[in-house]
Amino acid sequence: MIEMEIREPLLEVRNLSLSYEEQSIINNISFSINKGEKLLLLGPSGSGKSSLALCLNGLIPNSIEGDRTGSIKYAGKEIQSYKPGQLSSRIGVVFQDPDSQFCMLTVEDEIAFGLENIKLPKEEMIRKIEWSLSLVGLEKYRQAHISTLSGGMKQKLALACVMAMEPELMILDEPTALLDPVATKDFAETIDRLQREMNFSLIVIEHKLDYWVPFIDRTLVFTQSGQLMYDGSLKKGLVHHFDNMKDLGIYLPKVTGFGQQVKENFYPLTMDELMEELNEINLSPPIQTMNVFSSTPLIQMKHVSFSRGEKQILKNIHLSIKKGEWTAIVGPNGAGKSTLTLMLAGLLKEQQGEIFYGNKLFKDLDEKVRLDSIGYVFQNPEHQFIADTVFDEVAFGPRMKKIEDIDSKVANILSDFRLLRLKDHNPFILSQGQKRRLSVATMLVDEREFLILDEPTFGQDEKATNEMMKMIQSRVNFGMTALMVTHDMEIVAEFAHQVIVLVEGEVVFQGTPYELFIENSEIVEKANLENPLLYSIWNTYGIRGEPIAASVIKS
Known part of the structure; x- marks a missing residue:
C-alpha cells in the first residue's frame, strides 16, 4: 500500500468572525491555502475582504482594535504565537491606501526600511532595492521623495516594498486600483511570472479581474454580511452563482458580462473564448452619437504650466470644458492628471498661463463663489473628512449654506449611496469603498455647478460604481x-462626452470617446490606455473584415 503525502496548509482559517464597535464584519468563515496556491477574493464593497487581510497578518487585533474569534494558523502555528514583526517578513500585504503603509521620506529608504528590520547585508539590500524597483518601473525614482509621487506611483512603491521582502504568502488588496491599464496588465503578468519562479502563495483582493483570471487557482466569494458564499473555481462559481454574484454587485470579467448578453448560459473568462463564439454572431459596431451642449465654455486653460522644483508637471496646457459636459481625463500614471484637477479646483495656482471660469479669470473669483460652485473629490477620501459622523460629514456643506430640509436631503443621499445604516459611524472606520462613496456624497448633496472627481470608482464594486x-x-x-x-x-466609453488625454504633462488629445478609441489607436497606445471591450471586439472584427451592424455607445 502506497502512503499518500498529506500536506499541511500554509494558512488555515477556521470559524473566523470579526466585529468593530458591535458591527459584524466577518461571519464564521473557514478556508485554507496551500504553498504555491493562488486565491482570488471577491465580494461587494464593505464585505470584510480588507479586514480579513488585516486578520491574516496579525494586525487585527494586535495593532488595530477589533473583536476577533476563531482560529488562524500560519505554518501550523496560531498567529498569536508569533513574536511582533515575525510575520511581516513571511506574509506581505499591499493595502488599498498606499500612504497608510509608508513611514520614510524617500523611495529608496522606504524599501530599505523593511530590509533593515530583517538585518539584510548592505550589498544584498542594494540588489533587492534595484530589483524591486525594476519590477514596478520606478527605477528613475529611487531618490525621489514619496510626497512627490502620484497616487499610482505610490501604489507601485508599496508593491515594490513587499516584493523586496520575498514573502511566502503575498496578499494584494486592490493592488492595481490606481494603476493605468497597461501598468495593471504588466503588474498582473509580473506577479504571475514571479509566483511561478518563487512559488509563493497568493491572495488577490480585486475588482478588476480580467488580467488575474488566467492564472488563479480558486475563488472565494463573500456576501455583503461577510459570509463565505462560495469556494472553488471561478468558472464553476459563475455557472452556479452568476445571478447571486451580479445581485451582490461583484465585478465579473468584462468578457463574461458581454458573453451573457449574446448567449444564454455562456460564461467566457478570456477574450479567446468570447471570440470563438462571436464568429457565429452578427456584431454591431459602436456608433458615435452627438450630444448638444451649451456653446459657452465653463472652464478654459490657456498656456498653463506648472512645476515642482526642477520637474515640470504640466506643459503649456490648452483645454476647454463646456457647461453641462462630462469630461474624462485619462493617461498614464504620473502624467499630471491630479495636478491638473487641483488647479481647476483652485487648490493649486498656475505658474504660467491663464485659467478662466465662465468669463472671469480664476484668480479673480470670489472665494465664496468658488467654494459654493466647485466640488472636489480627492483621490484619497480621508483628505476631505472633517466631521465625527457620516451624517454630519454630508450635512456640513448644506449647513454652511443654510439649505432648507437638510436632514431629509442628507438621509436621501446616504440611502442612495448605501450608507444610511452607517450614519452614526466615524468616517475613518469605514471600508475604503464606503469612504469613497461618502466623499462623493458630500459633493453631490448641495448641487454644485462644477464637480471634479479624482478616481471616483476606486474601491467600488460594480453595483456601487x-x-x-x-x-x-x-x-x-x-x-x-x-x-x-x-x-x-x-x-x-459609457458616460463621458469628451476625453482629454494627458501624457508627460501635455494634452495629446481632446475629443469624443469614439474618436479616441476608433480613430486614434496610436494615442491609446502612447497613453497606456486600453480600448473598452466593445471597441476591442469591433477592432478585431474590423481587422478580419467581418460584416458590421449597429449598436450605440454614447460618446
Whole structure:
C-alpha cells in the first residue's frame, strides 16, 4: 500500500468572525491555502475582504482594535504565537491606501526600511532595492521623495516594498486600483511570472479581474454580511452563482458580462473564448452619437504650466470644458492628471498661463463663489473628512449654506449611496469603498455647478460604481458640469462626452470617446490606455473584415 503525502496548509482559517464597535464584519468563515496556491477574493464593497487581510497578518487585533474569534494558523502555528514583526517578513500585504503603509521620506529608504528590520547585508539590500524597483518601473525614482509621487506611483512603491521582502504568502488588496491599464496588465503578468519562479502563495483582493483570471487557482466569494458564499473555481462559481454574484454587485470579467448578453448560459473568462463564439454572431459596431451642449465654455486653460522644483508637471496646457459636459481625463500614471484637477479646483495656482471660469479669470473669483460652485473629490477620501459622523460629514456643506430640509436631503443621499445604516459611524472606520462613496456624497448633496472627481470608482464594486455614475449622470442631465480622472475605459466609453488625454504633462488629445478609441489607436497606445471591450471586439472584427451592424455607445 502506497502512503499518500498529506500536506499541511500554509494558512488555515477556521470559524473566523470579526466585529468593530458591535458591527459584524466577518461571519464564521473557514478556508485554507496551500504553498504555491493562488486565491482570488471577491465580494461587494464593505464585505470584510480588507479586514480579513488585516486578520491574516496579525494586525487585527494586535495593532488595530477589533473583536476577533476563531482560529488562524500560519505554518501550523496560531498567529498569536508569533513574536511582533515575525510575520511581516513571511506574509506581505499591499493595502488599498498606499500612504497608510509608508513611514520614510524617500523611495529608496522606504524599501530599505523593511530590509533593515530583517538585518539584510548592505550589498544584498542594494540588489533587492534595484530589483524591486525594476519590477514596478520606478527605477528613475529611487531618490525621489514619496510626497512627490502620484497616487499610482505610490501604489507601485508599496508593491515594490513587499516584493523586496520575498514573502511566502503575498496578499494584494486592490493592488492595481490606481494603476493605468497597461501598468495593471504588466503588474498582473509580473506577479504571475514571479509566483511561478518563487512559488509563493497568493491572495488577490480585486475588482478588476480580467488580467488575474488566467492564472488563479480558486475563488472565494463573500456576501455583503461577510459570509463565505462560495469556494472553488471561478468558472464553476459563475455557472452556479452568476445571478447571486451580479445581485451582490461583484465585478465579473468584462468578457463574461458581454458573453451573457449574446448567449444564454455562456460564461467566457478570456477574450479567446468570447471570440470563438462571436464568429457565429452578427456584431454591431459602436456608433458615435452627438450630444448638444451649451456653446459657452465653463472652464478654459490657456498656456498653463506648472512645476515642482526642477520637474515640470504640466506643459503649456490648452483645454476647454463646456457647461453641462462630462469630461474624462485619462493617461498614464504620473502624467499630471491630479495636478491638473487641483488647479481647476483652485487648490493649486498656475505658474504660467491663464485659467478662466465662465468669463472671469480664476484668480479673480470670489472665494465664496468658488467654494459654493466647485466640488472636489480627492483621490484619497480621508483628505476631505472633517466631521465625527457620516451624517454630519454630508450635512456640513448644506449647513454652511443654510439649505432648507437638510436632514431629509442628507438621509436621501446616504440611502442612495448605501450608507444610511452607517450614519452614526466615524468616517475613518469605514471600508475604503464606503469612504469613497461618502466623499462623493458630500459633493453631490448641495448641487454644485462644477464637480471634479479624482478616481471616483476606486474601491467600488460594480453595483456601487453603476449607482454612483448614474447619480452623476442625472446631475449632468440637469446642467451640472463634471470632470473625472479615471483609468476605467468602460466608464469613459459609457458616460463621458469628451476625453482629454494627458501624457508627460501635455494634452495629446481632446475629443469624443469614439474618436479616441476608433480613430486614434496610436494615442491609446502612447497613453497606456486600453480600448473598452466593445471597441476591442469591433477592432478585431474590423481587422478580419467581418460584416458590421449597429449598436450605440454614447460618446
